[in-house]
Amino acid sequence: GNSVTQMEGPVTLSEEAFLTINCTYTATGYPSLFWYVQYPGEGLQLLLKATKADDKGSNKGFEATYRKETTSFHLEKGSVQVSDSAVYFCALPRDSGAGSYQLTFGKGTKLSVIP
Amino acid sequence: NAGVTQTPKFQVLKTGQSMTLQCAQDMNHNSMYWYRQDPGMGLRLIYYSASEGTTDKGEVPNGYNVSRLNKREFSLRLESAAPSQTSVYFCASMRRGGSKNIQYFGAGTRLSVL
Numbered sequence: 066g067n068s069v070t071q072m073e074g075p076v077t078l079s080e081e082a083f084l085t086i087n088c089t090y091t092a093t094g095y096p097s098l099f100w101y102v103q104y105p106g107e108g109l110q111l112l113l114k115a116t117k118a119d120d121k122g123s124n125k126g127f128e129a130t131y132r133k134e135t136t137s138f139h140l141e142k143g144s145v146q147v148s149d150s151a152v153y154f155c156a157l158p159r160d161s162g163a164g165s166y167q168l169t170f171g172k173g174t175k176l177s178v179i180p
Numbered sequence: 181n182a183g184v185t186q187t188p189k190f191q192v193l194k195t196g197q198s199m200t201l202q203c204a205q206d207m208n209h210n211s212m213y214w215y216r217q218d219p220g221m222g223l224r225l226i227y228y229s230a231s232e233g234t235t236d237k238g239e240v241p242n243g244y245n246v247s248r249l250n251k252r253e254f255s256l257r258l259e260s261a262a263p264s265q266t267s268v269y270f271c272a273s274m275r276r277g278g279s280k281n282i283q284y285f286g287a288g289t290r291l292s293v294l
Contacts, residue, residue, distance in 0.1 A: 171222060
């Protein structure tokens with residue numbers, strides 16, 4: 066099945082710093098790719114997604130580009146805020162077939178933003 | 181907008197006790213999932229239900245059972261809790277179909293087994 070490798074944290078940044086969280090994947094074909102975010106004490110929620118190669122997903126100032134050449138889907142934000150402190154998960158379908166209903170998640174990267 | 185609702189939010193059990201974690205979704209989704217989250221391990225799938233009436237094992241099913249009661253509800257049962265089952269448990273649901281394959285998560289159940 067498909068798999069994902071995500072940079073390990075924790076990552077600590079000052080407010081307004083630039084953020085990159087690396088994610089690379091191994092997959093058959095070109096499945097959709099996702100970034101989920103988990104705020105303290107909450108469940109995961111979708112942050113952004115890209116459904117095909119060269120797509121750019123964006124939300125709340127975060128961006129990630131589906132790059133098939135490097136099999137990567139790195140998460141970036143130009144200026145982080147304290148409210149961005151959370152755990153970020155890269156994910157993709159476990160299998161690339163049309164009947165795939167499972168997601169495979171990276172181990173998560175904890176981001177702490179300090180004022 | 182309730183989304184995915186999990187109960188209870190917190191639970192402490194003694195080794196050998198049993199309990200059922202409840203999950204309900206109001207989005208008319210076909211598929212439902214149970215995950216556990218442990219430090220450094222990410223999310224691991226315990227069981228899932230692709231549609232009403234079906235359930236399948238995930239990555240770490242041992243020690244758990246599930247019931248898809250109806251389209252809305254998917255429960256997870258620990259028959260004889262063990263300290264290794266101390267974890268945070270998340271339920272999720274998804275409406276299948278192309279780019280709509282997005283999973284929605286509940287807030288989690290924090291379980292401690294002593």
